[in-house]
Amino acid sequence: MGQKINPLGFRIGTTQDHHSTWFAQPKNYSEGLQEDQKIRNCIKNYIHKNMRISSGVEGIVRIEIRKRIDLIQVIIYMGFPKFLLEGRTRRVEELKMDVQKELNCVNRKLNIAIKRITNPYGHPNILAEFIAGQLKNRVSFRKAMKKAIELTEQTDTKGIQVQIAGRIDGKEIARVEWIREGRVPLQTIRAKIDYCSYTVRTVYGVLGIKIWIFRDEE
Numbered sequence: 001m002g003q004k005i006n007p008l009g010f011r012i013g014t015t016q017d018h019h020s021t022w023f024a025q026p027k028n029y030s031e032g033l034q035e036d037q038k039i040r041n042c043i044k045n046y047i048h049k050n051m052r053i054s055s056g057v058e059g060i061v062r063i064e065i066r067k068r069i070d071l072i073q074v075i076i077y078m079g080f081p082k083f084l085l086e087g088r089t090r091r092v093e094e095l096k097m098d099v100q101k102e103l104n105c106v107n108r109k110l111n112i113a114i115k116r117i118t119n120p121y122g123h124p125n126i127l128a129e130f131i132a133g134q135l136k137n138r139v140s141f142r143k144a145m146k147k148a149i150e151l152t153e154q155t156d157t158k159g160i161q162v163q164i165a166g167r168i169d170g171k172e173i174a175r176v177e178w179i180r181e182g183r184v185p186l187q188t189i190r191a192k193i194d195y196c197s198y199t200v201r202t203v204y205g206v207l208g209i210k211i212w213i214f215r216d217e218e
Contacts, residue, residue, distance in 0.1 A: 005210060007186060007195040014217060015192045022067035035103060036065050039074060042102045046095050059126035061117050073107070074112045076100035079120025122155030124196030130163070131209055132200035141168050145179045152181075152213065159183040159214035166207035183214055190218040 008016050024032045040063050047060065059079040066073040077124050096112050103110075118125045134144035145162045152160045159182030185191045192215040198217045200207050 007193050011189055011191075011193065014189050019062055020065045020067075022065070032067070038102050039063070039065060039072075039099055042099050043076060043095065046098055050091070059120060059123075059129050061120075061123045063126055070108055072103075072110045074099070074109055074110070075115060076081065076112065077115050077117055079117045079123065079126045081116055082112070119155040121151040122157055122213065124194050124213050125198070127152065127162075127211050127213075128196045128198035128209045131164070132198060135164075135200055135202055135207060141177060142179075145177075148211075149179065149181050157182070157213055157215055161212040163210040165206060165210075167205040168207065170204040175207050184212050185217070186212065187216065192216045192218070 012018065020036050022032060044060065045064060048194075052218065061077040061079060064075040064077070066075075092112055092114065096110055099112070100110055111162050117123060121130075130151070131144045134147070135141060141164050145164065149160055150163060159180070161178060161180040161184045163176060163178035165176040168177055184193070186193065194213040194215065195210075196211045198209040198211075200209060
């Protein structure tokens with residue numbers, strides 16, 4: 001019987017840190033959690049909406065949220081923040097106004113910072129978006145997975161595993177296909193592993209993409 005757990009949550013406190021840093025009383029914890037979800041959804045919706053206008057491919061690696069009594073600080077780590085950086089303060093201010101409107105916060109200040117990731121294809125979120133785009137264009141899933149692994153080999157990684165599940169290539173029966181290159185020690189807590197679970201909607205149905213990237217071992 002398999003025992004499944006999220007690889008990131010499995011390693012919190014050893015090789016992984018929390019993406020949200022704040023303190024709340026037990027009775028107010030659920031409100032803070034819902035507030036974090038609203039912030040992340042608002043940012044992702046804004047970037048997804050502007051991706052259609054932008055010529056480049058944008059990818060969010062992670063969103064870190066740090067809260068104090070009078071301040072909410074949001075740091076967006078992106079692989080290709082082209083359209084946000086082109087607009088400079090204008091687009092960042094638009095995003096800031098959207099988040100403030102969603103949160104309806106009056107007594108707290110909101111700061112949003114954009115940070116560029118040096119090796120974007122070394123992160124599972126961007127690779128998952130790349131594979132999703134290939135699958136939507138009806139590229140063979142094997143070709144898409146091998147191309148993603150080739151892009152990862154150009155970065156400083158020691159192993160990668162890619163898995164796609166669903167009606168692959170439009171087949172009537174859903175199945176799971178995966179490919180691995182290098183070492184991916186999922187049961188070792190001290191191993192630094194990045195993980196992403198991504199959903200892509202195709203003309204044949206919904207496909208699930210999972211990517212594990214092994215960086216180093218402490």
